[in-house]
Amino acid sequence: MSEKPSTGNFRPEDAPAYESILQCMRCGFCLAVCPTYALTNRERSSPRGRAALARAVAEGKLEFTSAVRDEAFLCLDCKACSTACPSGVRVGTIMELCRSQSQSFHPPSLPAGMLRDFILKRMLPSPAMMETSMIPVRLYQRLGLQWAVRNLRINRFLPDVLAKMEGILPTLAPPLRTEIPETIPAQGERRGRVGFFLGCAMSLVFAEVSRQTARILSQQGFDVVTPKEVKCCGAPHLAEGDRDSARRLALINIDLFRSLDVDYIVTDCAGCGCSLKEYEEILEHRADHDTVRLFCSKVRDISEFLAEVGIRTEGLRPVPLSVTYHEPCHLVHGQGLSKPPRQVIRSIPGVELREMKESSWCCGMAGSFALKELETSRRILERKLANVRDTDADVLVTANPGCHLQLAWGVRELAMKQPVWHIVELLGKSLPQ
Amino acid sequence: MISKNVIDHLRRKIGAQNVYHEREDLLVLGYDATPEIEGLPEVAVFPENREGLEAALEVSRQEGLAVTPRGAATGLSGGSTPAAGGMILGLTRMNRILEIDEENLTATAETGVITTQLFNAVAAHGLFYPPDPGSQNVSTLGGNVAENAGGLRGLKYGVTRNYVMALSGLLYDGTEFVAGNKCVKDVAGYSLRDLLVGSEGTLGIITEITVRLINPPQDKRTLLAYFRDIRTAGEAVSKIIAGRIIPATLEIMDKTTINCVEDFAKIGLPREMEALLLIEVDGHPAVVAEEVAGVRKVLEQVKAAEIRQAANAEEALQLAAARRTSLSAVARVSPTTILEDATVPRSRLAETFAEIERLKKKYGIQVATYGHAGDGNLHPTAVTDERDPLELEKVHSFFSELYEKVLSLGGTVSGEHGIGIAKKGYLLRQFGQGGMEVMRRIKKGFDPDGRRNPGKIFLEEGGSTGVKVPGGTHV
Numbered sequence: 030m031s032e033k034p035s036t037g038n039f040r041p042e043d044a045p046a047y048e049s050i051l052q053c054m055r056c057g058f059c060l061a062v063c064p065t066y067a068l069t070n071r072e073r074s075s076p077r078g079r080a081a082l083a084r085a086v087a088e089g090k091l092e093f094t095s096a097v098r099d100e101a102f103l104c105l106d107c108k109a110c111s112t113a114c115p116s117g118v119r120v121g122t123i124m125e126l127c128r129s130q131s132q133s134f135h136p137p138s139l140p141a142g143m144l145r146d147f148i149l150k151r152m153l154p155s156p157a158m159m160e161t162s163m164i165p166v167r168l169y170q171r172l173g174l175q176w177a178v179r180n181l182r183i184n185r186f187l188p189d190v191l192a193k194m195e196g197i198l199p200t201l202a203p204p205l206r207t208e209i210p211e212t213i214p215a216q217g218e219r220r221g222r223v224g225f226f227l228g229c230a231m232s233l234v235f236a237e238v239s240r241q242t243a244r245i246l247s248q249q250g251f252d253v254v255t256p257k258e259v260k261c262c263g264a265p266h267l268a269e270g271d272r273d274s275a276r277r278l279a280l281i282n283i284d285l286f287r288s289l290d291v292d293y294i295v296t297d298c299a300g301c302g303c304s305l306k307e308y309e310e311i312l313e314h315r316a317d318h319d320t321v322r323l324f325c326s327k328v329r330d331i332s333e334f335l336a337e338v339g340i341r342t343e344g345l346r347p348v349p350l351s352v353t354y355h356e357p358c359h360l361v362h363g364q365g366l367s368k369p370p371r372q373v374i375r376s377i378p379g380v381e382l383r384e385m386k387e388s389s390w391c392c393g394m395a396g397s398f399a400l401k402e403l404e405t406s407r408r409i410l411e412r413k414l415a416n417v418r419d420t421d422a423d424v425l426v427t428a429n430p431g432c433h434l435q436l437a438w439g440v441r442e443l444a445m446k447q448p449v450w451h452i453v454e455l456l457g458k459s460l461p462q
Numbered sequence: 463m464i465s466k467n468v469i470d471h472l473r474r475k476i477g478a479q480n481v482y483h484e485r486e487d488l489l490v491l492g493y494d495a496t497p498e499i500e501g502l503p504e505v506a507v508f509p510e511n512r513e514g515l516e517a518a519l520e521v522s523r524q525e526g527l528a529v530t531p532r533g534a535a536t537g538l539s540g541g542s543t544p545a546a547g548g549m550i551l552g553l554t555r556m557n558r559i560l561e562i563d564e565e566n567l568t569a570t571a572e573t574g575v576i577t578t579q580l581f582n583a584v585a586a587h588g589l590f591y592p593p594d595p596g597s598q599n600v601s602t603l604g605g606n607v608a609e610n611a612g613g614l615r616g617l618k619y620g621v622t623r624n625y626v627m628a629l630s631g632l633l634y635d636g637t638e639f640v641a642g643n644k645c646v647k648d649v650a651g652y653s654l655r656d657l658l659v660g661s662e663g664t665l666g667i668i669t670e671i672t673v674r675l676i677n678p679p680q681d682k683r684t685l686l687a688y689f690r691d692i693r694t695a696g697e698a699v700s701k702i703i704a705g706r707i708i709p710a711t712l713e714i715m716d717k718t719t720i721n722c723v724e725d726f727a728k729i730g731l732p733r734e735m736e737a738l739l740l741i742e743v744d745g746h747p748a749v750v751a752e753e754v755a756g757v758r759k760v761l762e763q764v765k766a767a768e769i770r771q772a773a774n775a776e777e778a779l780q781l782a783a784a785r786r787t788s789l790s791a792v793a794r795v796s797p798t799t800i801l802e803d804a805t806v807p808r809s810r811l812a813e814t815f816a817e818i819e820r821l822k823k824k825y826g827i828q829v830a831t832y833g834h835a836g837d838g839n840l841h842p843t844a845v846t847d848e849r850d851p852l853e854l855e856k857v858h859s860f861f862s863e864l865y866e867k868v869l870s871l872g873g874t875v876s877g878e879h880g881i882g883i884a885k886k887g888y889l890l891r892q893f894g895q896g897g898m899e900v901m902r903r904i905k906k907g908f909d910p911d912g913r914r915n916p917g918k919i920f921l922e923e924g925g926s927t928g929v930k931v932p933g934g935t936h937v
Contacts (some may be wrong), residue, residue, distance in 0.1 A: 054497065054798070055792040057534055058787070081490040116793035117794050191895040300899075
């Protein structure tokens with residue numbers, strides 16, 4: 030019992046801890062909440078089955094086969110199983126580590142690998158490069174080509190994956206990172222100083238949403254500092270199994286925010302928030318613990334932050350709408366935040382919150398999953414949208430750019446009436462001009 | 463090894479997507495929630511209908527394959543583990559609710575329907591299906607019937623058996639059977655239905671189940687009582703029952719359990735208390751009020767440290783849900799949890815708690831105790847590590863001695879989890895050679911060559927190969 034546990038057929042670097050796998054006592058409570066098990070009814074595509082596969086690899090009973098890799102990537106990493114697991118097993122995290130393992134056991138083919146490396150190691154870490162890469166898309170939209178493609182149904186002739194890529198992108202505004210002031214002063218009685226962690230997707234795709242976030246923070250009495258040197262949070266790297274790049278980005282972001290002297294670090298992207306809070310875990314034994322812990326302790330999702338400091342409601346204008354709320358996995362399961370977003374919604378005068386069934390069930394976006402597993406993703410989305418439709422609410426509210434894209438695409442495809450808003454867009458409508 | 467021809471045949475008959483033979487699938491179809499027990503099947507099939515099931519059974523006979531039926535594999539005695547390899551017969555894809563008969567107050571469903579799905583479907587018609595095993599959100603109705611599953615409401619409402627009106631399915635030789643019907647009274651022939659309930663898949667495959675439904679209770683109150691001594695809690699239970707009050711739920715949790723559940727559920731349970739009772743009284747509002755007063759009186763008499771009433775239905779639900787997570791939550795503190803479901807007459811509860819305390823000290827092991835105190839069904843759970851053979855030996859000695867006591871008090875070795883592989887040795891002690899011989903004859907009548915769910919219930923029956931017993935001490 031005392032000898033250092035071997036990692037079996039895992040390579041030692043970034044192997045899932047054997048104890049963390051053994052923690053699963055196979056009660057099967059996770060089967061009820063796993064979207065991929067719900068679709069396949071296949072044990073190996075369930076959290077319990079995935080943990081058992083990892084255990085077989087760790088115990089040397091199974092090589093890290095391509096089926097293990099496939100299950101690691103079919104896992105949505107929605108972490109619903111972590112919320113459901115009374116024993117505290119985190120299969121999503123174990124699968125993230127398996128994704129990282131798979132890079133050495135099953136390296137991608139050369140061109141695919143080069144593309145992956147280019148995106149993860151060059152493009153995502155460089156906001157400027159990402160912004161440049163989006164220029165053709167903006168041009169395409171600006172010139173009316175998108176309108177033409179959609180209205181003439183030219184996208185029928187595109188391969189499915191390109192059609193979805195085309196369909197899922199909203200009209201892009203210029204990136205917020207380049208436009209937002211470094212510091213926006215607090216309005217009214219000053220309550221503190223927050224660093225705004227502006228995520229890549231938010232800045233590039235949802236600039237108007239994050240503009241609202243900054244506006245709300247300032248209106249609520251906080252100086253808002255948005256550093257322009259901010260790097261990608263590392264979530265895509267963790268999801269794709271590139272833990273080294275994720276660590277490098279984490280160290281840069283920690284340093285950056287340490288220099289800003291802020292009380293809180295707030296983000297309006299559930300994925301970023303989840304990833305930022307995990308810095309302590311991914312940097313364990315690799316960076317000064319106190320520094321990392323201090324950083325993590327300051328990180329808040331926007332709803333979490335507002336619920337914690339208390340929303341100043343004076344002057345809020347009524348928003349006479351019924352809304353239903355889709356819980357992003359990275360908020361409810363990744364960060365355990367289920368009540369705060371509802372508190373924020375309920376604090377807005379005039380808003381009626383209509384709970385949908387299975388509000389914490391994944392929407393099927395799950396990072397790049399929506400493009401890699403088109404059909405599976407679509408079926409998961411349909412389940413979600415049926416629950417949305419049942420509420421007959423005016424607006425579908427969520428709090429994460431991935432979900433936002435997927436849901437907006439889905440309601441458009443199915444010609445549903447609900448627009449999709451980020452929670453801060455809803456709150457923004459209530460703010461005095 | 464099963465040949466490619468046979469696999470191809472199964473794929474044609476049952477559908478390629480319903481047949482698994484890759485190692486990665488087989489490796490995850492050999493366990494249930496019982497620690498230390500795991501097999502490895504050669505093939506797994508998940509038929510979607512009766513024809514598929516017939517085809518699978520036919521192949522098993524032709525190939526001489528052992529067959530092990532499997533629902534959601536949440537069992538706690540190893541009943542669905544393929545002890546002799548062979549074929550896993552997954553029944554989760556026969557999962558339609560066929561009928562809700564409001565005139566006869568019954569529901570008929572296929573074997574793979576999930577327990578809560580049935581509960582919700584009948585609730586939508588204003589009806590109530592009471593059996594609620596801890597794993598109800600994933601367990602299958604067929605599994606519940608095969609194991610005669612209990613649950614939190616067992617005290618007042620009984621267990622699965624009390625609701626099964628009819629079963630139909632296939633014997634392993636392909637013979638169709640229908641046992642029971644929708645009649646409230648029925649004494650025709652041997653009660654084959656009652657024999658099949660709790661037979662752990664050793665006699666035949668159940669494909670359709672008709673259950674009795676009742677009216678839901680009009681009102682419900684949930685009380686929580688905390689104790690500084692677990693024996694006092696046991697005394698309170700005996701006194702409530704002796705006072706002729708039958709709550710729907712009367713659950714106990716000891717200090718270790720309270721703390722593990724609180725770690726997970728975070729609902730404000732008192733970490734410093736030695737025990738708590740979760741008491742739910744339901745029925746007509748006037749009766750409920752009277753019984754709540756009666757329960758309170760007992761709790762005050764025995765000097766419970768604190769008595770609380772759940773503020774609303776939501777809080778009550780939360781408490782029951784938290785209790786259901788006990789076993790898995792206890793698994794937080796150690797890699798392996800070995801639990802039993804020793805059951806005693808309710809008047810002997812306090813003695814049983816005292817014995818558990820004594821044996822814990824004697825063997826120096828950590829044991830969390832919780833369970834359905836109201837029906838005398840306890841779940842002492844050893845918190846251990848399956849990689850430590852010395853400690854495992856102590857754990858098994860602990861249970862062995864505890865069962866001596868339980869049997870001497872007129873108890874039973876399994877209240878609701880079944881015998882499976884885990885408790886074969888204890889069963890012999892309870893029934894003796896004579897009782898076992900009767901059961902063996904019955905088994906032979908259904909399955910002469912013993913290849914159907916082999917290795918279960920009977921001690922020396924063949925087919926223990928493939929069962930992993932890391933500690934080497936397995937009863």
